[in-house]
Amino acid sequence: MPSAATRPGPSCPIVPDLGDETAGRIAAGLSLGLLALAAAGSWVWMILALAVDFALRATGRFAWSPVARLAGFLRRRAHLPARMINAGPKRFAAALGFLFSLGTGLAWLVGLRSLGHALAAILGLCAALEAFLGVCLACQIHPWLPWRHESGGA
Template sequence: MLRRAFAFPNPVNEYAARSTAGIIVVVSLAALAVGLATGWGWSLWAIALGFWLRVAGGPRYSPAGRLAVHVIVPALGRRRLVAGPPKRFAQTIGAVLSTAAAVLWTVGAGPVAWTLLGLLIVAASLEAFAGFCLGCWIFGRLQAAGVIPEGVCEACNNIALRRG
């Protein structure tokens, strides 16, 4: 039962992932603007929490993920299935970056925190607007190098299992 509670969807609708990334871009740009104008950065903790919730269970626990899956994507009416493990890996990178930014802001290293948030905005923008998942690309390179075992994502390394 616990395993099911923390299961990540596989496959994932690419349009849901892109929509979630778009939400993250908007929220992160707002946090960056407010942070640079006022120095207030508590929203970094909310961004980090959102990433950790998506790592834990995909869109199930994440407000941004739920909005993307249940509102935005149905309105778009589009579906393209892609492998889940690389998307979870990408969410984990976002979780680590956003948590590092939140911690750094909390200890007084605001400029470094805002730089990390800027990197996150770039990566999320690539996903949302260009359909390029940087975390998925890194996942593929790590799998090709043998760092991530082939069994983690069979569809990732077997071209016959990929869906167009």
């Protein structure tokens, strides 16, 4: 296991784990596909299943996440190299994915279709940016969060 000095990217005081960015981008593409299917068919069950999957990834339970497992399989099958990065920002992104997909599902359940579609569109945009361009908006926000700043004294 690499020491803190050799770890790529900034350290995270919340999550010291490393994650595979390549598999993460594939997972974003898979999530985007599931989101598009759910929105096209108005399948509340699918968006809520996606919310559960995001929750699993946000809490570090990647082995239980069908999306993370499939993404890892596809990365290996395509012979793409793993690119290890700090997992903290990606887990924060998964937590936001959980909130947006849960919000979408709940909005659809109570009949607020426009709100659900707006939340789905925001989630879809973020997933598309990650999958196709490697731009993680939540990861850009993560360093500015209050818990990211390590205390410098007593």
